[in-house]
Amino acid sequence: MKKINVNNSSTSLxxxxxxxxxxxxxxKELNKGAQLPNEFELAETLNVGRGTIREAIKILSSKNVVEVLRGKGTFVSQQTGIVKDPLGLRFIQEDKIKLAxxxxxxRMMIEPEIAGLAAINATTEDILKLKKVEEEIEAQILRDESHEENDRIFHSIIAxxxxxxxxxxxIPIIHTAVSLFIEVTENTLHQETITTHREIISAIENQDVENAKKWMNLHLEYNKKILDSLFETKK
Amino acid sequence: MKKINVNNSSTSLxxxxxxxxxxxxxxKELNKGAQLPNEFELAETLNVGRGTIREAIKILSSKNVVEVLRGKGTFVSQQTGIVKDPLGLRFIQEDKIKLAxxxxxxRMMIEPEIAGLAAINATTEDILKLKKVEEEIEAQILRDESHEENDRIFHSIIAxxxxxxxxxxxIPIIHTAVSLFIEVTENTLHQETITTHREIISAIENQDVENAKKWMNLHLEYNKKILDSLFETKK
Structure with missing residues (x-):
């Protein structure tokens, strides 16, 4: 680790x-999940005061580069540098239905193509994971429980x-989209979800690029129909 | 503005x-570009110390929600909440050619579709802007100058x-892609750039969705060929 030379630019120490x-x-001197040296060590190695180290850690924490766990220490975040709302969607001044x-x-631009790539590149292990989460989603739908979290996981695994x-x-962008969709539509697409999810998995398993794209597209088309009808209701 | 009630959660004040x-x-009590009240006012209104206000401003600044201009004050950022590298691509542990x-x-998933939407929704003013930046790009190519910045603007206008x-x-993600592509290929695609840019503009002007998609796709296909040949060279 090199010592910091204070320069005259507008960048703070x-x-x-x-x-x-x-x-x-x-x-890779510090890997994902690794604990950072403590404040004292960092201050000494980088030849700056502990206050500066604390401030630097705050900057890194707000960018999700590191995670500060109280009483445990500071660690490199698993999703290093991916902020919670990477596109600043919380500041978009539109009504929620337009944003959804x-x-x-x-999603319709990227997810069918992602499913197509998945059909080419998925491993046997990936497909087992997909089937497992789909089983859970179907069980949740039957029990009339929320399957939002598992739906996110389903799309994350495909990604x-x-x-x-x-x-x-x-993925975080897709997650935001899924949450907002569920919020504005109160997600009533249960049977369609089960059918399309199953077809997507089967196409990926069969390395069938065209069907993977087609079914992912249909899955999103069903969602779009619901949103469009909300648009109509508003008029 | 309401006063802050200190709660017992792990969120700091x-x-x-x-x-x-x-x-x-x-x-919208504060719009993009608006100046924030000064430290004293914020501290009084929110009923917290000035140190806490300073710390909050640092958090917001590192998320690009606000911008601190020395000697001028603190302003709401134009691209509110969009950090420089929102997807943390700088931490991806792959070689640059794989990342590019x-x-x-x-880009090939989204930009042809964006061009298609542009063909439907572009205004006369948008098209004038596109033509103006394209003129500049062509002049820069002729003078053998870098057109990187204008190329970014070209794709931003289409978006x-x-x-x-x-x-x-x-857009910031697309910008990262353009910069990295230029870095790894030393961008030698001058004639292709001119031809495809012109065809894209013309399709958007004619509200020709299919050709807008087709030419944007070709534009990216040219780039892909160069990258693929770099891949080959490496083998």
Whole structure:
């Protein structure tokens, strides 16, 4: 770890320290989940005061680069640097139905293609995971329980099946879309969910790119119909 | 603005203050670009110390919710809440060519569809803007100057033509992709850039959805060929 040389730019010392700590993660000196050296050690190694280290940790924490666990220490976040609402959607000044519509439009651009990549790249283990979460979703639907969390997991697993490293990081956006959709529609699509989920899994298992795309698209089309009818009701 | 009641959760007081300030932006009491009340006023209104206000401002600044301009004050950021690298791509542990490839794969999912939406929704003013930036790009190519910044603007304008509020916020991700592509390929696609850009503009102007998609796709296909040849060279 190199000592910080205070420069004359507009970047504060704490920001410079934060960048140095980011470099330790980028060069794998600190891996995901690893604990950071304590405040004293960091202050000594980087030749800055403990106050500056504390401020740098706060900057990194607000960017989800590190996670501060009270009484335990500071750790490199699992989803390093992926902020909670990466697109700042909470600041979009539109009504929720328009936002849900536009999010769904974006999902329809990417998710069928992601399913297509999944059909090419999924491993046997991936497919077992998909089947397991689908079983849970179906059981929850039967018991009339919320399957929101498992629905997120379902779409996350498909994203990870794509083996595209950027797609993986797009998941938080898809999650926001799923939550907002459920919020505005009170998600009533139970039978369609079961049918389309099953067809998607089967296409991925059979490495059938076209059907994986088609069924993911249909899955989203069902959602879109509901949103469109909400649009109509509003008029 | 309501006073903060210290609660017993794990959220620090500064974080709670940051959330209150975010709410002022979400409810449009503070618009994009607006100056925040000064430290004294905020401290008094929210009934917390100035140190807490300073800390809250730092949190908001590191999330790009506000921007602190030295000697001028604190303002609501134009791209409120969109951090520089929202997907944490700087932490992806892959070589740059794989990352550039995966980013391009994602661009190929979304940008042709965005061009299609632009063909439906672009205004006359949007098209004039597109033509103006394209003129500049072509002049820069002729003078053998970098057109990286204008290329970003070109794709940003098309995204704004889509009138999809989520697409607009995806722009920083597309920008990362463009920069990285130029970095790994030393962008030599000058004639193709001119031809495809012109065809894209013309399709958008003619509200020709299919051609807008087709030419945007071709534009990215050219890029993909170059990346693929880099992959081959590496083997």
């Amino acid at each position: 704490a920001e410079q320290v934060a960048i140095e700590i980011e470099k330790l993660i980028q060069t 519509h536009d999010l769904l439009e974006v 990870s099946c794509s083996k595209n490293v950027v797609v993986l990081n797009l | 500064a974080e709670q203050v940051a959330i209150e300030i975010e709410k002022l932006i979400q409810t 490839h995966d980013l391009l794969e994602v 704004s033509c889509s009138k999809n509020v989520v697409v607009l916020n995806l």
